[in-house]
Amino acid sequence: xxxxxxxxxxxxxxxxxxxxxxxxxxxxxxxxxxxxxxxxxxxxxxxxxxxxxxxxxxxxxxxxxxxxxxxxxxxxxxxxxxxxxxxxxxxxxxxxxxxxxxxxxxxxxxxxxxxxxxxxxxxxxxxxxxxxxxxxxxxxxxxxxxxxxxxxxxxxxxxxxxxxxxxxxxxxxxxxxxxxxxxxxxx
Ligand SMILES: [Zn+2]
Numbered sequence: 001x002x003x004x005x006x007x008x009x010x011x012x013x014x015x016x017x018x019x020x021x022x023x024x025x026x027x028x029x030x031x032x033x034x035x036x037x038x039x040x041x042x043x044x045x046x047x048x049x050x051x052x053x054x055x056x057x058x059x060x061x062x063x064x065x066x067x068x069x070x071x072x073x074x075x076x077x078x079x080x081x082x083x084x085x086x087x088x089x090x091x092x093x094x095x096x097x098x099x100x101x102x103x104x105x106x107x108x109x110x111x112x113x114x115x116x117x118x119x120x121x122x123x124x125x126x127x128x129x130x131x132x133x134x135x136x137x138x139x140x141x142x143x144x145x146x147x148x149x150x151x152x153x154x155x156x157x158x159x160x161x162x163x164x165x166x167x168x169x170x171x172x173x174x175x176x177x178x179x180x181x182x183x184x185x186x187x
Pocket of ligand 1: 024
């Protein structure tokens with residue numbers, strides 16, 4: 001299994017008004033740009049962040065400044081539980097990790113064996129229609145998301161889920177959608 005690389009999250013330090021981002025490996029000044037970043041560290045295949053600061057160094061080192069990661073993950077989680085195709089293994093894993101519980105506890109909550117959960121998360125076993133929905137509901141419950149808006153979405157969205165389709169989730173999210181107030185990454 002390929003483990004996602006740990007995310008190098010650097011604090012956005014703005015010294016003397018210039019971009020003084022130093023490479024953590026060779027200490028050279030890094031070349032920083034605000035742009036699009038494939039957020040593979042989330043464990044998901046097709047999540048792109050728009051407007052984040054990506055710094056590159058001539059030595060090959062790369063770092064990205066992602067503000068408000070908790071809120072970002074919440075936004076991704078809501079997009080997953082309201083998508084209209086079946087959840088993939090990686091998506092189930094993302095949701096479980098985002099509520100911060102172990103595979104053992106999650107399996108207990110869903111009412112399945114730990115080994116079944118592993119097979120789900122590794123796409124080695126098909127998740128039934130009702131378990132797919134149960135996972136979404138458990139996620140919303142653990143996250144304390146129960147606003148009227150989401151409830152309506154569930155009522156309408158769940159009917160539309162094409163469970164036979166496991167389409168790869170593609171999600172592009174501009175930084176302003178999860179960071180309130182002025183965009184701290186803007187140069
Ligand atoms: Zn370097």
